[in-house]
Amino acid sequence: MIEQQTKNFQTRRKFLRNIAGVTFVVGTGTAIPTILATASKNELTHLSAWVRIEPSGKIVILNPAAEMGQGSLTALAVIIAEEMDADWKNVRIEDSPIEPETYGLQWGGKLGGPMITVGSRTVRGYYHALRLAGAQVKKILLTAVADKWNVPFKELSSDLSTVTHLNSGRKISYGEIASFIDVPNSLPSVTDDDLKDPRTFKLIGKKLDRFDIPAKCDGSALYSMDIRVPGMLYGVISRSPVNGANPTVLNASEIQALEGVRQIVNLKHGIGIIAETFENCLKAKKAILIEWSKGNQADTYNSEEAFTSYEELAKASQPGKVLHEQGNVSEVMSGVTRVYAADYKNDFVYHAQMEPLNAVVSVAPDGRTAEAWVGSQAPDGARRAIASTLGIQFEDVTLHPCYLGGGFGRRSMSDYVEEATELSNAVKKPVKLIWTREDDMQYGAFRPICLQRMMATVDKAGHIESWSHHIVGTGDGLLASGAKNPYYSIDHQYIDLRNVDEGVRTKHWR
Numbered sequence: 001m002i003e004q005q006t007k008n009f010q011t012r013r014k015f016l017r018n019i020a021g022v023t024f025v026v027g028t029g030t031a032i033p034t035i036l037a038t039a040s041k042n043e044l045t046h047l048s049a050w051v052r053i054e055p056s057g058k059i060v061i062l063n064p065a066a067e068m069g070q071g072s073l074t075a076l077a078v079i080i081a082e083e084m085d086a087d088w089k090n091v092r093i094e095d096s097p098i099e100p101e102t103y104g105l106q107w108g109g110k111l112g113g114p115m116i117t118v119g120s121r122t123v124r125g126y127y128h129a130l131r132l133a134g135a136q137v138k139k140i141l142l143t144a145v146a147d148k149w150n151v152p153f154k155e156l157s158s159d160l161s162t163v164t165h166l167n168s169g170r171k172i173s174y175g176e177i178a179s180f181i182d183v184p185n186s187l188p189s190v191t192d193d194d195l196k197d198p199r200t201f202k203l204i205g206k207k208l209d210r211f212d213i214p215a216k217c218d219g220s221a222l223y224s225m226d227i228r229v230p231g232m233l234y235g236v237i238s239r240s241p242v243n244g245a246n247p248t249v250l251n252a253s254e255i256q257a258l259e260g261v262r263q264i265v266n267l268k269h270g271i272g273i274i275a276e277t278f279e280n281c282l283k284a285k286k287a288i289l290i291e292w293s294k295g296n297q298a299d300t301y302n303s304e305e306a307f308t309s310y311e312e313l314a315k316a317s318q319p320g321k322v323l324h325e326q327g328n329v330s331e332v333m334s335g336v337t338r339v340y341a342a343d344y345k346n347d348f349v350y351h352a353q354m355e356p357l358n359a360v361v362s363v364a365p366d367g368r369t370a371e372a373w374v375g376s377q378a379p380d381g382a383r384r385a386i387a388s389t390l391g392i393q394f395e396d397v398t399l400h401p402c403y404l405g406g407g408f409g410r411r412s413m414s415d416y417v418e419e420a421t422e423l424s425n426a427v428k429k430p431v432k433l434i435w436t437r438e439d440d441m442q443y444g445a446f447r448p449i450c451l452q453r454m455m456a457t458v459d460k461a462g463h464i465e466s467w468s469h470h471i472v473g474t475g476d477g478l479l480a481s482g483a484k485n486p487y488y489s490i491d492h493q494y495i496d497l498r499n500v501d502e503g504v505r506t507k508h509w510r
Contacts, residue, residue: 057175064103068404083134087161244296297503320498327492355405362430385414409508447509448475466492
């Protein structure tokens with residue numbers, strides 16, 4: 001039985017109070033690290049990424065990104081380790097606290113955006129700031145050695161967690177430095193000039209063993225599906241067959257009397273069943289009789305027939321939402337005979353992540369705090385969703401990030417976390433909510449269905465003269481990613497989006 005494992009999940013302040021060694025911190029608001037602290041001194045705020053060096057030589061790097069098999073856990077640590085010349089074999093990676101103002105992505109040149117792992121933006125979103133963080137750690141270490149040995153800074157070099165005095169050959173390890181380093185009164189500034197020449201990289205771009213693989217091979221990797229806490233119950237939900245339908249239970253007393261069933265919970269979109277075992281939940285779910293409301297927007301929607309109406313919309317003269325327009329496409333197309341046209345059709349696609357959606361949420365008896373174990377692409381969003389569901393503060397929720405058994409965009413949503421919160425709140429006990437594969441297929445959030453109609457004209461030389469692109473489907477902004485043509489010199493372009501709200505749940509799909 002896998003019991004609750006904290007994995008050193010704690011707030012930044014508790015972490016700093018409890019550790020030994022020296023901690024290096026990156027300040028938000030700029031991409032330049034600005035704070036250095038030891039465990040015994042200042043309580044720090046407004047942090048974004050940090051490194052701990054212990055006297056043993058162990059280097060702990062905190063990771064703010066979700067790891068779902070894509071390697072972010074290792075990649076971000078490598079960026080810091082590269083610039084600080086860390087010996088990779090001594091690096092350990094731990095999850096950062098779920099504090100977006102501190103550990104959020106670097107958007108608009110500043111850290112502090114959302115803690116969301118989507119769209120291949122994790123490495124590029126953190127890359128520059130974490131390089132600067134590593135460079136400053138190295139500069140602080142070298143400065144401390146220069147002061148202790150009374151030698152010029154420029155006579156020192158670093159490599160493999162060791163500082164060397166070039167003239168004498170004297171060496172000292174980062175662990176030894178951590179045992180005596182003092183907080184400097186004035187931290188050294190770091191600019192792009194302090195960063196390494198990529199041609200000298202020893203870690204970035206090189207073949208390295210991923211940090212998460214051994215645990216995933218020996219079974220010790222912790223997914224939220226593995227979590228079991230004392231007193232935990234299980235939950236399933238019978239969700240609406242058509243999005244928007246509301247349920248009425250017809251045999252509640254019969255279900256309540258079934259073996260192991262603790263409670264039935266009415267939700268807007270389904271009926272939750274809380275029981276002592278998952279098997280108890282599934283038996284009750286199979287036996288429950290529900291009457292669903294009619295007149296929902298998606299009641300009569302047929303995706304197989306939708307393309308016929310989409311083709312008509314693509315031909316309509318009424319424009320949609322204009323995404324990009326330059327020149328005069330209509331005029332050019334009306335005056336040429338060489339027009340190339342093609343329709344591309346995308347149907348709904350299910351995410352089919354390997355690990356079914358699940359979450360463990362434990363609401364306190366007074367309902368004023370909660371603790372959760374979740375595999376999420378947006379852990380700050382999940383933490384916020386729990387707080388919102390309960391009407392409490394973000395700070396009143398403790399969220400333990402777990403490995404993700406696949407995401408593909410689906411786990412950037414927090415609907416399954418909200419559901420687990422509602423079930424736990426109904427009994428004021430920890431509840432593990434599990435979606436079956438059938439649940440996810442029926443009530444999924446799919447890649448949108450759409451028709452993309454593209455037309456182009458060419459001049460006598462065979463060059464593209466005009467470009468027209470009509471996007472029709474359900475999913476709104478999800479349909480239009482990448483529609484613009486910024487890399488081609490086409491004088492006349494027109495791209496529009498003709499969204500049809502079908503009442504179906506849609507989401508990014510990797």
